[in-house]
Amino acid sequence: MKKYRSLHTISLGLIILFSIITMSSMNSCVPSKAVAAKTGVQLWSENCQRCHNTPSPTTFSPEIWETVGMHMQTRALLTEAERDKIVEFLKSAR
C-alpha cells in the first residue's frame, strides 16, 4: 500500500510537471529559429522513423499524401507546420 502511495504521488507529480510545461508551450508556442528553418526532408527523416521506417515518396500520389499527412498528424501528433513541410517534400520528391 505504501509502495502504491509513493507511485501514485510520483505519477501525479509527473503529470503536473508535464502539464505545466504543456501550458507554458501553449502560451509561447513558437519554435526556435533553427527548428522553424528545418526543411521537409529533414523533418521526414527525423519524425517518420520515430514509429516506422521512413516512407518512400514514390509510394503514393500527391493527393493521397495529403490524406496520409492528416492521418499521421493525428497519430504522431506532429505540428501542422511539420505536417505541411513533410507532405510537400513527399509530393515534390516523387
Next chain:
Amino acid sequence: MKQNISFKRYGLLTILLMGIYAHSFAQTTSTVDSSVYDRLNYLEEQMNYHKSGDDHFMVVGLTTFGFASNKTTNTLNGVSNVTKSNSFPDADHFEFSPMLLWRHGKKFLMEFEPSFANNSVGVNWADISYFVTPNVILRAGYFVLPFGTYSKKQAAGWINKLATDPMGIGDVPSTDYGVEIEGGLPFGSMKMNYDFALTNGLQLNTDGSLAGGNIVDNNNNKTFTGRLGLLPFSNSSLELGVSGMFGKTGNYGTIYQNVKANLYAFDLNYVKTFVPILLNIKGQYNIINIGDANYVSPLDPTQTYTFKNYTTNGFIQCAIRPTGIQALHDLELAGRYTTYSTPANSTFGSDQHSFSIGLNYWLSWRAVARIAYETYTGNSTASQALNAFTGTTNSNTLYLQFSIQL
C-alpha cells in the same frame, strides 16, 4: 532588249517560286499549330478532369500472417504437464485490416478500420477528426485511447519489431467511445504533445479485471484519459510520455458503483542513427490500481472474497538496424523484456516474465518477414482457496511471421 525580257521572266519566276514555297510552308505551320493546339486543349481537359477536388477517399490496409510452434510445461504440486502446439496461421496475431480514410479539405478526416482477427470481424477504430487550429484536433467516435504509446503507435504488425504484443498491454482497454482533443506544440527547440479523452470508460468485470469499449455506459461517471509527451531534443529523437486514466468502474446501483480505477503509464521512445547503426529503443510501464471490492466466489455464489487489485506491467525493447552497411541494411535485430504482475489472491494472480528475440528482414519500408523466439515464465499467485492457483508455467515459442501495410 531580249536579255531584258529574260531577266524579267527569271525575276517573275523567282518571285512565283518564293511565293509558292512561302505558301506551302505557311500551310504546314498552320497544320502543325492546329494539331498542337488540339493536343494542348485535350491535355488541359484531361488535367481538369483529373484535378484533385477538396475531398478525397482512400483505402489502405495491413495484414499479418504467420506460424507459431509452442511447447509449454506446467508444474503444479510437483506434477509436470507438457503440451505442444503449432498453428498456421498464428491465431493470436493473424490480422487482416483494411483502413478507410476520407478527407474533406484540410479540416475533416474520417478514419475507419475494420479487422478480421481471431476468426471474427471487429472494428479497431471508427472516428471523425476536426482540425480546429494548427495545434488543436478534435475527435469523436470510437478511437484508440491515449494511454501510453504502444496501442496507438506500435501495435500494428508491420510497425512492431517482434511477433507478439508485450504481455499485459491488453489489460488496459485500448479503445472506447467518446470525445478527444489532441495536438502537437512547438516549444523552442523542444516539442510537446497532448492528448486528452473523455469516454464511456472502464467497467469492472466480476473477477475484478477491467473492460472497456462499451457503447452504453454502465454508470454516470465518464473516464478521463490523458497523455502528455515531451520531445526534449530538436531532432525529435527522444520522446518521454506520462499518461493517466481515471474513472469509476462499477455498474450504477450496485455495491461496485463507487469502485474507482486509477491507471498510470510512463513511456519512452528513442530512435537515432549512430552511423552505421539505427538504434530504436522503446519502453512502457503501466500501473493499474482498482479500489477495494468484495467479489462473488466462483465456487460458492453465497460467499465473497477480496484482494488488493493492483497490477503492473512493462516492457523495454531495443532494435538495431545496420542501415549504413549495404549488405545488411535490410536486416534488423530486436529484443524485448516484459514483466507482468497481476493481483495476488485473485483468480488470475501471477508473476510473469518473458524475453523475446527476433530477426526482421525488411522487403520494403512497410513489408517485413521475421523469425522470433520467445521464452515465458509464469508463477501463479492466484488464490488457492478459490482453486485458482496454477503453479509454474514455462513456455517457448517460435514464430515465423510476415506483415505488410499497403
